[in-house]
Amino acid sequence: MKTLNYETLKQSNYEGYLLEDAPVRVLQFGEGNFMRGFVDYFIDQMNEKAGFDTKVTLVQPISQGAFRLKDIINEQEGLYTLYLQGFQDGQEVREKRVISAVKNCLNAYEDWNEVLDMAKKPDLRFITCNTTEAGIAYDPTCQFADAPAASYPAKLTQFLFARFQQQLPGFIILACELIDNNGKELEKCVLQHAKDWNLGEDFIQWIQKENVFCSTLVDRIVTGYPRAEADAMNAENGYVDNTLDTGEIFGVWVIEGPQSLRDELPFEKAGLPIIVTDDHKPYKEQKVRILNGAHTSMVLGAFLAGQTIVRDCMYDPTISAYMNEAIYNEIIPTLSLSKEDCEQFAKAVTERFKNPFIDHELLAISLNSTAKWKARVLPSLLGYVDKFHKLPKALTTSLASYIAFYRGKELDADGLKAVNPVTKQPYTIKDDADVLEFFAANSDKPNAQLVSLVLGNTSFWGQDLNAIEGLHDAVTSALDTIDNEGAMAAMQACLNKGE
Known part of the structure; x- marks a missing residue:
């Protein structure tokens, strides 16, 4: 030719x-x-x-x-x-x-x-x-x-x-x-x-x-x-x-x-x-907190529930409903652009996640999740608390999923090793050395103590998250649910009506 x-x-x-x-x-x-x-x-x-x-x-x-x-x-x-x-x-x-x-x-x-x-x-x-x-x-x-x-x-x-x-x-x-x-x-x-x-x-x-x-x-x-x-x-x-x-x-x-x-x-x-x-900043805020924030808040729990690529998550009724709860009820209310603009963007995000031509692996998205969670999810959580004076359930659970995902024990040159609780397959956590060393040293601690240490690590978040009223207990409770009933149950709990 x-x-x-x-x-x-x-x-x-x-x-x-x-x-x-x-x-x-x-x-x-x-x-x-x-x-x-x-x-x-x-x-x-x-x-x-x-x-x-x-x-x-x-x-x-x-x-x-x-x-x-x-x-x-x-x-x-x-x-x-x-x-x-x-x-x-x-x-x-x-x-x-x-x-x-x-x-x-x-x-x-x-x-x-x-x-x-x-x-x-x-x-x-x-x-x-x-x-x-x-x-x-x-x-x-x-x-x-x-x-x-x-x-x-x-x-x-x-x-x-x-x-x-x-x-x-x-x-x-x-x-x-x-x-x-x-x-x-x-x-x-x-x-x-x-x-x-x-x-x-x-x-x-x-x-x-x-x-x-x-x-x-x-x-x-x-x-x-x-x-x-x-x-x-x-x-x-x-x-x-x-x-x-x-x-x-x-x-x-x-x-x-x-x-x-x-x-x-x-x-x-x-x-x-x-x-x-x-001013392009409100549009960047929208992208980072809806598109990237949805990725970061959803993928770690979805991986622990046995999923491997984003597209399949969109066809799981619990995971997709959990992601929509985070986007529409917890993230969008904290943004500066109009609700209509944000919901239109969110609809496009869902369709992008369903793209049949891209196999977007959850493990690839998990790379450096500490910095990603700080930049993409934490501002929405803080904005929600400031506006509604209560914790956003889905975003709080995403923090528990982050901790559960990062609980590896063996640290080598490739990263921190852990095992998926559903598939029983080993996986490697990749992040900055200080993050991996922190979890390698503390993963065996009881949940309440581990959560306190994670929330209080100001090098991760730029502040002590233990100061947010009720956050420690809520994250610990969600982490207990992940351990005892699985990540899917923890996501499902965010969909239950009532407080």
Whole structure:
């Protein structure tokens, strides 16, 4: 079979949407599966449905290894096939689209002069990026004369200075890294480099006045190259696509920036799930506490009840009802967005958990559950207590499930070993060393004493949770139920009406 490119599609009489020629208006730092399955997909949709007429040049921000993705992308003239699949509006959905928004790919280390030449293009208006959570960090060892500088913020500073020298307008910069206030943190790093490199006050003012650094919230699981199914997909398509990409059908992009972005980026005209807001934090709170909080509060108890993947949990009447109790009656009442918005998001979350194309293992989600419970569940528990002056049953039980799951005894280099009470199969708990050492040392203690020690471990929670009235006794009672009747019984108890 021939490799995917424009000529291959023409020869096959491909009838889908394609944009072969258009000005490059987006420079994207990050060529990976996520950005191609999220940002570039949205750009492709805007091209088709709103006349955006824009191409994207990708920049691989790290040195290439043996697998030269840049070469593969360029051989395919930027084209790739994206499959979005999942559960939507009660139906199984699988969509296929050839994405033609990408023009080419450069590597920052092999093609740095070409990257800098992009700064001279008047049409260039947007910069998007996803350089991983560690990508937005200030590195004082980076120097202006480096070609290129090692860190992404330093590379961006070099690029912005090249633009400044052309006396051209600045950019709308859309940061997609998974850190808080990603756009603002990126701007801080850029300004620090400009100052440290003595690039001048005029340049610093140009950065601040001519560029808009947008913090954004991205939400889509992109599962990437479908290694097991790739041959069958290529056979069905009639061409070889070495950059196949897959992801879930759900996707939301929340952008914190001026409302004028609506004029420059025609999201609404294209009917895309993209929100421009003055403050993205309530949307992040919603995602973290409903989507991630539901995962964290449910999966440990479900695992102890004998389940192994998220999808199966959604078809268990007790586990799904327990999760809904936590979401609708305990988490949503504590959030700042409207009840209607939150319930709509929660409905989508349930469908995402049912995705028949993703086997999301509970043990994989359990990784580092201590920090996850603190960030994702504890704020809802505290907010509920503060608002209603009583304990939320499901979230309280999730804390008991966390303790039960972490009661391992044998600690080795791989983690803390424990045994599932239902399946009798061993499993490994993975977390920070101090967490594992704590449980290895205390797991044999009576439940009431263990609960007191866990709640009182301020290094876990940032506060002594024993101070919350009734929490110690409620968690101990739930832990006793897990031990004597099983995790399923403890979840069922949260569904019983009355106090």
